[in-house]
Amino acid sequence: MLSHIDDQNNPSMVDVSAKQPTHRTATAQSIVVLPDAVMQLIEGEELQSKKGPVFQTAIIAGIMAAKKTGDLIPLCHPLGMENCSISIKLHADNQVIIECTASITAKTGVEMEALVGASLAALTIYDMCKAMSHDIIIKETKLISKTGGKRDFNRA
Incomplete structure (x- = not known):
């Protein structure tokens, strides 16, 4: 049964009123592939653009987006997250x-907050680098792990 459909087959927010609070975490990942022309501009662990430091800006944008997930996704509960962190690392194959x-x-x-945060960080990288090249690929976004609730999940 779908959790966001009521017994009359109408969209419905999941009623969590009877649930007990538990500590919950989620980690999501997005992968962006940059062309060589953009990769050549990386200095150390940062990519500078005319708009400013790309990765630092993407981290801030991702955290801001994660905080607004309940406003962006219909039927998603608005949450006051206790923590949100984003890391950006360079890997092989650009x-x-x-x-x-x-x-x-x-x-x-x-989970949705982590997925939105990773997604918006990826979109911010695209936006800040598109003047250098449009050959940027946002390859995938996926849930890596979650804890708390009915069941834990770990992709690894």
Whole structure:
């Protein structure tokens, strides 16, 4: 049974009122593939553009987006996250690996917040680099792990 459909087959927010709060975490990952022309501009662990430091800006954008997940996705519970962190690391094959981890003690999980945070960080990298090249690929976004609630999940 789908959790966001009521017994009359109408969209419905999941009722979490009877649930007990538990500590919940979620980590999501997005991968951005940058062309060589953009990769050549990386100095150390940062990519500078005319708009400013790309990775630092993407981290801030991702955290801001994760905090607004309940406003962006219909039927998603608005949550006051206790923590959200984003890491951006360079990998082989011109890949930029973005990981967003969100946590909260609540009646519902933070998977969507982690997925939105990673996604918006990836989109920010695209936006800040598109003047250098449009040959940028946002390869994938996926849930890596979650804890708390009915069942834990770990892709690894």
